[in-house]
Amino acid sequence: MKQKDSLKFTNKIVPDTIWREAYVALSHYPELRNTPIELRFKDKIKKSFMQAQPNFGGIFKKRKNRGYTIYISKQFNIEDQEFSVHTVPKDVLIGWIGHELGHVMDYQNRSGLNLVWFGIKYITSKNYIREAERMADVYAVNHGLGENIIATKDFILNHADLSDAYKNRIKSLYLSQEEILVLIDEIHEEKEELAVD
Numbered sequence: 067m068k069q070k071d072s073l074k075f076t077n078k079i080v081p082d083t084i085w086r087e088a089y090v091a092l093s094h095y096p097e098l099r100n101t102p103i104e105l106r107f108k109d110k111i112k113k114s115f116m117q118a119q120p121n122f123g124g125i126f127k128k129r130k131n132r133g134y135t136i137y138i139s140k141q142f143n144i145e146d147q148e149f150s151v152h153t154v155p156k157d158v159l160i161g162w163i164g165h166e167l168g169h170v171m172d173y174q175n176r177s178g179l180n181l182v183w184f185g186i187k188y189i190t191s192k193n194y195i196r197e198a199e200r201m202a203d204v205y206a207v208n209h210g211l212g213e214n215i216i217a218t219k220d221f222i223l224n225h226a227d228l229s230d231a232y233k234n235r236i237k238s239l240y241l242s243q244e245e246i247l248v249l250i251d252e253i254h255e256e257k258e259e260l261a262v263d
Contacts, residue, residue: 079104084138084163087156091163094209098170102133105163107151111139115149116162118169126178134173136166147227158221161206161214168205172198196239203241204249212250216243 076099080088088105092098102121111117117137124132142149151159176184187194206215219240223233241249 076100077102079106081105081107081138083152084159087159088163090160091167091211091214094164094206094211095167095171097174098167100130101170101174103136103167103170104133105136105138107140108137109140111137111142115139115142115151116166118166118173120173120181125181129174129177132174134170136163136170147225155217155221157214157217161211161216161218164206164209164211164214165202165218168202168209169198171205172201192239199239200241203246207241207246207249208253212246212253215241216246219243219246 078088078092084105092103116139119135119137121133121135138151140151142151154162173181173184184198188198203215206212219236220243222228222236
């Protein structure tokens, strides 16, 4: 069902221009099939390209009744470089969306009070930001998006115009490519063991 500038499919609202990438990312999270999620463009997001959060009015609802919004910055600046959601490679965009869906998975496992506490700690503690971001990466990798998460890291870390200070911040907060590859190997080993059994 088409809306003004978004597509709606099974309680998901997604801007037309990124519906393919969103669909690929969402297809890796069958547990979120019945969860209302809206991906919404926003003019500017502080210090970030995307941001997932529970809908404020639903924080204290039963977990199965909560909805979530993933805000996406149409244009985002990293230092003096400006990037557009429309010029980011598709596999990178899928990885970014998959990472944010990892946050949604994490939020679903929390009570309303725990979500409030999570928000307070997230804005006051760098160590907690690191823990939350790495957890979202783990969810994405465990849901089959490891290659996309690596592509996202490569996009940032191999961008010649970005400073070492910014790249070091990314390295300190998120899983490294090496850690992601270890997780991918562990997942393959588990699948092989299950196939043998």
